[in-house]
Amino acid sequence: MERKIIDFDQGWDYMQKGITKLKKILEGAPETPFSSEEYMMLYTTIYNMCTQKPPNDFSQQLYDKYKDAFDEYIKITVLPSLREKHDEFMLRELVQRWLNHKVMVRWLSRFFHYLDRYFISRRSLPGLGAVGLTCFRESVYMEVRVNARKAVIALIDKEREGEQIDRSLLKNVLDIFVEIGMGEMGQYEQDFEVHMLEDTADYYKSKAANWIEIDSCPDYMLKAEDCLRRERDRVSHYLHCSTEQKLVEKVQLELLVTHANQLLEKENSGCHALLRDDKVEDLSRMYRLYHKIPKGLDPVANVFKQHITVEGTSLVQQAEEATSNQTTNGSGFQEQVLVRKFLELHDKYMVYVNDCFMNHTLFHKALKEAFEIFCNKTVAGSSSAELLSTFCDNILKKGGSEKLSDEAIEDTLEKVVKLLAYISDKDLFAEFYRKKLARRLLFDRSANDDHEKCILTKLKQQCGGQFTSKMEGMVVDLTLARDNQLKFEEYLRDNSHVNPGIDLTVTVLTTGFWPSYKSFDLNLPSEMIRCLEVFKGFYETRTKHRKLTWIYSLGTCHVTGCCPTAIQQC
Structure with missing residues (x-):
């Protein structure tokens, strides 16, 4: 049995009734929802009109009528309702009309679904959903976008001034700008974002011009930080x-970049003042504000370097003046105080680098460059290399002026080695240190062997193995010398006939490790000559490939004289 042919007018009249009912529902008129039977009848009508044989296949006409249905509704109902409202009321109407339109697209797409399945795909035409959204974009969005944008930006500015606004309304409006692009962000960016960013720049340019004149640096930064937080909150x-x-970036440019120099150099509250007054929290805030800005930390690091340089140079000048006026405390006292102050200064600003500036390499570099400036100045004719080696000597020798616990000594030595990194002539330090080390080792003035080894290990880590090789050789020589002395005493016990009858202690040094000492002939007593010959005989039993050269200037001799009333040592 053949299916009854539906002519176009008859079929479209039926569809028009369904579309009219949908419009009434959207407008809030009293109307019953679509039943499943009604939906199926509307779908079937489209199906039948599209599957009839030509010339009764009305697919193209129905596709065109589908678009006309939207155009008619927009022209007669939607646009008039939008044109009679303004500002926030217009935005609310726009949101509602957009929601209604999406509902209309969803229902009509269901009614006309058969077109999507076959006709549209075969002809490569825009889908029903795309056609519906395009109608709204071309007829509604293009007309209201400017007014909508202005209304949204006006509300944003009100919120910036502290007024309460309907954030959900703005969210819904801006979602239209996004969704109308149908997967592309062009509409949102060109029709809204660009203009909103321009308004933002103007707004904060005005605010910054006022705040920079009346606020202190900490107060200005608090406001800037709060503004950035609020803008991020708006995005969320x-x-x-x-x-x-x-x-x-817009807010950073207007509030922080444009006024960076003026802000950092504010009298009594700028970066110098914050460093001077130990305003840790404000300095941390300054870092947080500027570290994400390209090269934003450069001026901060520059001020940091200048401040440390001034403070360090002042310490040098104070030491110079104190040394020239020094009448008490002995020679070199002020220089030792200076090194201690350098260490304290370094500790202080390393805390800033680690805590306030989050260990940023730029501030490590600034600290290093500042210390290199004043750590290489001379004080009372003494170079920093000499001062540092003397400071170490005072810590490591017996009876030194630095009375510290073992833990404090190790901590101080580590800091000294860090300070050495800023000394330009490290080889000069090595020479001074080696001479003082030699005196401590040869004259038994070293307070603790472990501390001697500790600083050599730290120096080796800092400056490399070649830097400490001679010093390490000196320490090894002393260890070997003790073993050698025990062997010598054992030799004398086993060979009593060669015992010179005098207590003799000999320290054998390796020429290349130790500082150069002058060797000269000395007219020794026969008893001493006998001692030297005995030791030479012993030494030749241990090695025949090393030549002994006696350095009399480093030796000591204890002569005990018997007097009637007392025993005196000379």
Whole structure:
């Protein structure tokens, strides 16, 4: 049995009734929802009109009528309702009309679904959903976008001034700007974002010009930080997430970059003042504000370097003046105080680098360059290399002026080695240190062998193995010398006939490790000559490939004289 042919007018009249009912529902008129039977009848009507044989296949006409249905509704109902409202009321109407339109697209797409399945795919035409959204974009969005944008930006500015606004409304409006692009962000960016960013720049340019004149640096930074937080908050509530970076950069430019020098150099409250007054929290805030700005930390690091340089140079000048006026405390006292102050200064500003400036390499560099300036100045004719080696000597020798616990000594030595990194002539330090080390080792003035080894290990880590090779050789020589002395005493016990009858202690040194000492002939008593010959005989039993050269200037001799009343040592 053949299916009855439906002519176009008859079929479209039936569809028109369904579309009219849908419009009434959208407008809030009293109307019963579509039943499943009604839906099936509407779908079937489209199906039948599209599957009839030509010339009764009305697919193209129905496709055109589908678009006309939207155009008619927009022209007669939607646009008039939008044109009679303004500002926030217009935005609310726009949101409602957009929601209604999406509902209309969803229902009509169901009614006309057969077109999507076959006719549209075969002809490569825009789908029903795309046609519906395009109608709204071309007829509604293009007309209201400017007014909508202005209304949204006006509300944002009100919120910036502290007024309460309907954030959900803005979110819904801006979602229209996004969704109308149908997967592309062009509409949102060109029709809203660009203009909003321009308004943001103007807004904060005005604010910054006022704040920079009346606020202190800490107060200004608090306001800037709060503004950035609020702008990020706006993104999380109603702006698109892709806007955040651009928005933050605009605010940073107007509040922080443009006025950076003026802010950092503010008298009595700028970066110098914050460092001077130990305003740790404010300095941390300064870092947080500027570290994400390209090269934003450069001027901060420069001020940091200048401040440390001034403070360090002042310490040098004070030491110079104190040394020239020094009448008490002995020679070199002020120089030792200076090194201690250098260490304290370094500790202080390393805390800033690590805590306030989050261990940023730029501030490590600034600290290093500042210390290199004043750590290489001479004080009372003494170079920093000499001062540092003397300071170490005072710590490591018996009876030194630095009375510290073992733990404090190790900590101080580590700091000294760090300070050495800023000394330009490290080889000069090595020479001074080696001479003082030699005196401590040869004259038994070293307070603790472990401390001697500790600093050599730290120096080796800092400056390399070649830097400490001679010093390490000196320490090894002394260890070997003790073993050698025990062997010598054993030799004398086993060979009593060669015992010179005098207690003799000999320290054998390796020429290349130790400082150069002058060797000269000395007219020794026969008893001493006998001692030297005995030791030479012993030494030749241990090695025949080393030549002994006696350095009399480093030796000591204890002569005990018997007197009637007492025993005196000379």
